[in-house]
Each structure stands twice: as structure tokens, then as C-alpha cells.
Amino acid sequence: MQVRDFMITDVITVKATATIKELLSIMVDNRIGGLPVVDDQGNLVGMVSDGDILRFLAPKPLQLINLYNAMYVEAETIEDVLEHNLDAPVKKIMTKRFILKVSPDEEFEKTIRLLSQHHYKKLPVVNEAGRVIGVISRGDLIFNISQKMISL
Template structure:
């Protein structure tokens, strides 16, 4: 089975100049955890996930543990201020541009499985030979494929 046989073809993506606020609205509206960042020509420029946003918004010098164990008014105000200030920033400031794994539509299913098992990504962009985004594969897609196709095939054989 090839990637093109089960990839999501209707890709939700953003541009580099998309604001953090607009990105968050897209993620919530579509109940997704990340999207490819593309040019006007739909060329892959990077990826951004909900985890990238959380890391970007974390107050400097504090861990999540510190934020909950030391509750000071100034810390709450600092986080609120950073949230308000950051909402109009573009995703370009926080998107990942390095160490991005992609797959091609003609690669085998096992390549996506290998990447997901090695890396902790939620989605992998599917790109053509010109680095144009033509789809995405998510961990959920892999699990659904295994469940629907492979297990069903095994049941038929028994």
C-alpha cells in the first residue's frame, strides 16, 4: 500500500504571515494539532503544531511546574500580557523549518510508520517532487489504516 492510498488530500494549511490567533482558531475549528506552513504556490516552508505554540507562549525562565506551584499575580499578568501580545505575531516566528520529515505519495505505507515510530510528530506532510504539499498523513490515519485494512485482511484469512 502506498501513502497516496490513505493520505488526507484536503489539506488544511497556513501561510507564514498567518497570525497566532488565526492559527489557533483553525486548529480548534478543525480539531487538529498542527498544519503545514506553505507559500502561495503551496510549497512546503515549515510546519507548526499546538506544541510549538505552547512552547512559544511559555514565560521565559519558568517551567509549567513553576507556573502552578508559585502562583503570583505578576506571573499571571505576565502570561496574560504575553498571550495578548503574541496573538498578532505571525506563525513564521515559531514554525519549525528544520528537521522536517516528509513523504511522497508513491512511498510505501511502511515509510510513514517508520517516521512516526522514530519521531514524535503528529502529522507528516506529503509532498511531490517539487516540494508542493499534496496531502498529510497523521498518526490517526496510520492507526485507522491498520485497523480497517490490515486487521480486516487478517480476519478474512482466518
């Protein structure tokens, strides 16, 4: 079996220029925890997850920034963070380097190894031109494996 046999082809993506607020809306409306980031031609330029958002929006604790003068930076509140960070672009928090992706012709077994070895929840599926044509998630793999077991 190949990735094309069980990938999701109705892919929800986001542009790198979208705001964090827009990203949150897309994720909540579609009940998804991550998605590919694409350029205007649909080429993969990054990935963004709910974990990326949480790390970005987490308030910073009280910090000592200058030991000599004992200067402190006040702890942030979630309200402060949301006020200042929701208009930031997705490109500020997306993963841009070492993005794992698979082709639609990739073997099922290799995809399982990639997801389990790297602890990713989903991988983008890209064609030869680098365009996102699908997504494969751990849930898709589990569903596929369970269907195989039921048919045995």
C-alpha cells in the same frame, strides 16, 4: 501499500505570514493539532503544531538577568503573553529546518517507521514540485492498520 492510499488530501494549511491568533482559529475550527506552513504557491516551508504554540505562549518565570546588579525581570502572566504574542507571525514559531516529509509514492512501512522513530504526529505529503498535496497522521496509520486486521 503507499502513502497515497491513506493520506488526507483535503489539507488545511497556513501561511507563514498569518498571525498566531489566525493559526489558533484555524486549528480550533478544524480540530487539528498541527498543519503544514506553505508559501503562496503551496510549497512546504514549515510545520507548526499545538506544542509550538504552547511553548511560545508559556509565560516566563521571574528571572535574574544581572547577578552583579541583582536585576530581575518580572514573571509574565498569561494575559501579558497573549496581549503581546497573538499578533506574531507563524514564521516565528514554525519548524523550518529538518522537516520530515513523504511523497505519495512512499511505502506504508517506511512512513510508520518515520512517525514512530521521530515521535511526530503527522507528516506532510509533497509532490515532486514541493507542493503540499496531503497529510498523513498517526491516526490515519492506526485506522489503516486496524482495517487490515479486521479484513484478515
